[in-house]
Amino acid sequence: MPRSFLPSTIDFHDPDPEPVTPRAPTGVLSQVPPLTLGDIGRQNSALTKSNVEITGIQQPASLFKGVETPPQTPAVIEKKDDFFIQAPLSAAAHFPNPLDPKTLVRSDSHVAEWGASFFNQPRSTAGPAPPETILQYAKGRERTESSLSSSRRSSPSKKPGNGRRDEGRWATSWSVVPAVQGNGGLTNAIRAAVRAGSMGDVLSVGTIGFPTDTLDETKKIEIYERLEADHESLTVYVSDKDFDGHYNHFSKTILWPVFHYQIPDHPKSKAYLDHSWIFYEKVNQAFADKVIANYKRGDIIWVHDYHLCLVPGMIRKKLPEAQIGFFLHSAFPSSEVFRCLAERRKLLEGMLGANLVAFQTPEYAHHFLQTCSRILSVEATEDGIQLDAHFVNVWSLPIGIDPKTLGLAREEPDVLKWVKEIKDRYPDKRLIVARDKLDSIGGVRQKLLAFELFLNQYPEWKDKVVLIQVATSTTENEDLAATISEIVTRIDAVHSTLAHNPLVLLRQDIPFSQLLALLSVADALMITSLREGMNLTCHEFVICQDGRACPDKKHGPVILSEFTGSSAVFGGAELAVNPWDYKGCAEAMRVALEMSEEEKDRRYVKMRDIVMVQTGESWMRQLTEHLAKVHEEHGRRDTMSIPRLSVAKLSQAYEKANKRLFILDYEGTLASWGNVSSTVLMSPQRVTDILNDLISDPKNLLYIMSGRTIEEVEMIFGRVPSIGLIAENGCYVRECFSDEWTAFADEARTKKWMDAVKDIMRYYLERVENSWIEERHCSLIFHYEKSDEFDSAARHAGDCANHVNEACASQRVRAYPAKDCVIIEPIDYDKGTAAKHIWSKFAENERPDFLMVAGNDRDDELVFRWAKNILENNECPNITSVSVGNRNTVAMSTLTNGTTGRFAPVPYLLKTH
Numbered sequence: 004m005p006r007s008f009l010p011s012t013i014d015f016h017d018p019d020p021e022p023v024t025p026r027a028p029t030g031v032l033s034q035v036p037p038l039t040l041g042d043i044g045r046q047n048s049a050l051t052k053s054n055v056e057i058t059g060i061q062q063p064a065s066l067f068k069g070v071e072t073p074p075q076t077p078a079v080i081e082k083k084d085d086f087f088i089q090a091p092l093s094a095a096a097h098f099p100n101p102l103d104p105k106t107l108v109r110s111d112s113h114v115a116e117w118g119a120s121f122f123n124q125p126r127s128t129a130g131p132a133p134p135e136t137i138l139q140y141a142k143g144r145e146r147t148e149s150s151l152s153s154s155r156r157s158s159p160s161k162k163p164g165n166g167r168r169d170e171g172r173w174a175t176s177w178s179v180v181p182a183v184q185g186n187g188g189l190t191n192a193i194r195a196a197v198r199a200g201s202m203g204d205v206l207s208v209g210t211i212g213f214p215t216d217t218l219d220e221t222k223k224i225e226i227y228e229r230l231e232a233d234h235e236s237l238t239v240y241v242s243d244k245d246f247d248g249h250y251n252h253f254s255k256t257i258l259w260p261v262f263h264y265q266i267p268d269h270p271k272s273k274a275y276l277d278h279s280w281i282f283y284e285k286v287n288q289a290f291a292d293k294v295i296a297n298y299k300r301g302d303i304i305w306v307h308d309y310h311l312c313l314v315p316g317m318i319r320k321k322l323p324e325a326q327i328g329f330f331l332h333s334a335f336p337s338s339e340v341f342r343c344l345a346e347r348r349k350l351l352e353g354m355l356g357a358n359l360v361a362f363q364t365p366e367y368a369h370h371f372l373q374t375c376s377r378i379l380s381v382e383a384t385e386d387g388i389q390l391d392a393h394f395v396n397v398w399s400l401p402i403g404i405d406p407k408t409l410g411l412a413r414e415e416p417d418v419l420k421w422v423k424e425i426k427d428r429y430p431d432k433r434l435i436v437a438r439d440k441l442d443s444i445g446g447v448r449q450k451l452l453a454f455e456l457f458l459n460q461y462p463e464w465k466d467k468v469v470l471i472q473v474a475t476s477t478t479e480n481e482d483l484a485a486t487i488s489e490i491v492t493r494i495d496a497v498h499s500t501l502a503h504n505p506l507v508l509l510r511q512d513i514p515f516s517q518l519l520a521l522l523s524v525a526d527a528l529m530i531t532s533l534r535e536g537m538n539l540t541c542h543e544f545v546i547c548q549d550g551r552a553c554p555d556k557k558h559g560p561v562i563l564s565e566f567t568g569s570s571a572v573f574g575g576a577e578l579a580v581n582p583w584d585y586k587g588c589a590e591a592m593r594v595a596l597e598m599s600e601e602e603k604d605r606r607y608v609k610m611r612d613i614v615m616v617q618t619g620e621s622w623m624r625q626l627t628e629h630l631a632k633v634h635e636e637h638g639r640r641d642t643m644s645i646p647r648l649s650v651a652k653l654s655q656a657y658e659k660a661n662k663r664l665f666i667l668d669y670e671g672t673l674a675s676w677g678n679v680s681s682t683v684l685m686s687p688q689r690v691t692d693i694l695n696d697l698i699s700d701p702k703n704l705l706y707i708m709s710g711r712t713i714e715e716v717e718m719i720f721g722r723v724p725s726i727g728l729i730a731e732n733g734c735y736v737r738e739c740f741s742d743e744w745t746a747f748a749d750e751a752r753t754k755k756w757m758d759a760v761k762d763i764m765r766y767y768l769e770r771v772e773n774s775w776i777e778e779r780h781c782s783l784i785f786h787y788e789k790s791d792e793f794d795s796a797a798r799h800a801g802d803c804a805n806h807v808n809e810a811c812a813s814q815r816v817r818a819y820p821a822k823d824c825v826i827i828e829p830i831d832y833d834k835g836t837a838a839k840h841i842w843s844k845f846a847e848n849e850r851p852d853f854l855m856v857a858g859n860d861r862d863d864e865l866v867f868r869w870a871k872n873i874l875e876n877n878e879c880p881n882i883t884s885v886s887v888g889n890r891n892t893v894a895m896s897t898l899t900n901g902t903t904g905r906f907a908p909v910p911y912l913l914k915t916h
């Protein structure tokens with residue numbers, strides 16, 4: 004299971020530890036000495052006294068321009084074995100006691116900075132990632148380094164070269180400890196699934212969460228072997244420079260913002276796509292190589308999150324049969340945002356290496372389908388993406404938490420102690436609480452502004468309510484910090500009294516035990532992220548509110564940004580808000596505080612039922628089951644595993660049969676593709692001869708299917724009398740021995756949708772040079788094969804297909820990209836429905852006892868599916884379906900070696916065999 008960080012890391016037993024100064028803004032929870040309630044009280048006094056120290060004792064003041072750095076008092080780090088901070092594991096087992104709440108980690112870890120950890124670990128040797136010639140970058144880096152150096156001695160990753168000094172220092176003994184980095188929600192889900200027996204052995208593949216350049220090879224091997232033997236983990240070692248470029252640069256400054264709808268394009272952006280992409284590729288390759296080297300047949304590979312988008316494709320190249328799933332934990336943006344990424348194609352193609360690409364919500368899955376169809380010009384269906392030779396399923400399933408273990412964790416003495424302390428500290432107050440990342444996506448600024456508005460609008464509440472905002476910082480964003488500081492100061496200045504501070508902003512993380520206590524005593528939770536894949540803190544809140552640890556029933560409401568995955572999951576039981584609508588958010592605070600007990604209960608029960616059912620365990624189990632199912636389907640449709648057509652067997656069945664029905668596709672199957680714009684169409688003599696020969700036997704009924712119009716197929720098959728014809732991919736059928744055509748689509752309705760689609764197409768015709776519309780009776784085709792700017796034409800074609808699908812869905816038409824064109828045709832009539840119509844004409848006792856269908860394309864698959872049904876319903880004893888080419892197919896046999904037209908001799912062989 005490749006994931007950026009392993010669930011374990013290493014703590015070195017340093018014989019001579021350097022004194023370290025704690026540092027809050029990175030949000031490394033473990034570096035924060037445990038807070039006391041006195042500290043909480045001090046937060047605001049610090050805020051009101053100075054514009055600078057908005058987080059009290061731990062803010063490096065150098066972050067604020069023009070403000071002198073006050074001398075800092077050296078602090079002693081208390082390395083606390085608090086189970087929710089770090090619980091050294093026994094070397095013998097990864098999960099010593101699977102039900103022990105001490106094994107639970109917080110779901111939303113918010114620890115982004117690589118190489119900055121509580122543990123005694125090496126520093127990064129990574130220098131500036133881009134070439135020195137990128138002066139602006141180098142200049143920016145120099146400034147950051149010098150401005151932070153005085154206060155950030157414990158920030159190893161930002162000090163290029165420092166690691167060299169440390170060489171030899173790591174030759175000490177060490178222990179394996181639970182990691183603070185990485186996805187806590189994932190860790191909990193896997194543990195719960197293993198515990199429940201819904202997953203077998205899980206082998207994690209990832210980095211160990213700290214820079215490793217300064218470790219000597221022997222130490223690396225020692226660590227590797229221990230993690231492999233005792234912790235079911237395969238360590239991926241990459242150089243500090245590569246990981247810095249991959250994680251801190253490409254993942255964090257480019258992908259993360261774009262996936263959350265922020266294009267890193269402002270003048271101060273550190274996003275240098277050109278240089279960091281190579282590190283992203285390199286590290287993804289290192290992960291893929293590790294998986295490939297350790298793969299055993301039957302393994303299931305789950306690749307997690309946006310850091311590793313290329314890994315599925317890289318593994319697929321070497322392990323074509325492997326069962327690969329990719330789950331994106333973060334949001335996936337609309338195609339309009341995603342297309343801003345310079346490496347958009349490679350990222351999508353990488354993800355499409357999986358059998359199953361899964362997302363947290365249907366919205367993200369829909370965005371992905373649309374993005375693929377627009378950028379890669381491939382066909383997107385509701386279920387996934389049809390590539391040339393195979394299908395990739397796309398699905399959504401929200402992750403959940405481990406409510407059972409969380410329920411136990413919140414009854415731990417430490418949590419109960421904190422519940423009491425917080426209640427004693429705020430006896431008559433109503434608490435709105437939150438824990439968010441202090442970055443431009445977390446929405447803390449918007450929340451504070453809304454809170455300010457709430458206090459202004461509802462002064463009756465100002466002495467009765469406290470907003471406790473835990474703001475974990477992952478990046479130093481000077482502008483944001485300054486703005487937050489300003490808002491906090493303003494709220495304090497206007498609304499604080501000697502006896503009451505309505506806002507407590509903790510710009511540091513708190514231990515998990517304190518968070519659980521806070522969530523337990525709160526009257527409401529408020530999350531205003533501007534975008535977020537899920538937000539499992541909400542789910543944790545729901546469990547913490549069940550009134551067990553807190554004797555008074557809480558059932559507090561969740562005020563939740565509509566732009567989070569959790570909002571989609573709670574489906575209205577939350578108080579959904581638009582974080583940019585400050586008025587709406589302020590109103591939601593009032594509604595939450597004034598809500599009747601009945602309504603609170605009603606909303607709460609709905610949320611609790613969801614959290615209890617949609618757990619991390621069930622998420623992992625269902626994902627795995629679904630992956631197995633689609634992988635099996637893909638395998639069945641893979642031409643390699645479908646038997647080659649046996650002409651000998653076919654011939655025997657042919658001989659025995661009394662009545663035979665053939666339904667054969669024309670272009671691509673019997674003959675090679677003709678020119679789309681050619682007016683004089685003739686069938687090659689060889690094909691005509693074979694077909695004539697076939698129908699000369701009175702036992703044979705022969706239908707030819709084509710996408711061409713009635714006029715065209717009549718012209719092509721004029722020399723084959725008594726043949727049945729299917730035109731325009733099933734919209735028209737002419738039965739054998741007849742001159743009459745049956746039209747399935749209603750003419751007036753067809754005209755209506757065609758007019759609407761032509762209006763849309765005109766827009767694309769103007770933009771794609773040399774494009775043209777082929778107008779058939781029942782379908783339209785947007786052609787761009789003559790365009791000189793092929794890539795741009797293909798992108799427009801993808802847009803055109805999406806546009807039509809969105810605008811004309813109610814008209815029962817669908818658009819899909821095909822080779823150098825987009826086809827728009829009715830949803831209700833296809834080659835499958837035409838075949839069904841033909842079959843329905845036979846009375847039950849007059850049905851053929853031999854059926855053969857052959858095709859090569861997407862639309863022929865519908866006939867293969869129909870034939871399969873006929874077989875399953877025992878409606879015909881001898882059925883053969885054959886797909887020509889390498890396409891993933893539901894046909895029962897294939898003819899793969901040849902080019903199109905290879906099927907042509909088969910009917911002939913039947914007779915001569």
Ligand SMILES: O=P(O)(O)OC[C@H]1O[C@H](O[C@H]2O[C@H](CO)[C@@H](O)[C@H](O)[C@H]2O)[C@H](O)[C@@H](O)[C@@H]1O
Nearest residue numbers: 110111112113115188332333535536537538539
């Ligand atoms: O900070 P990173 O190392 O880049 O990791 C990104 C975040 O991963 C986790 O959040 C993601 O998964 C959660 C569970 O599926 C989901 O709720 C969230 O929306 C996703 O972004 C982790 O919880 C975060 O702390 C990390 O920042």
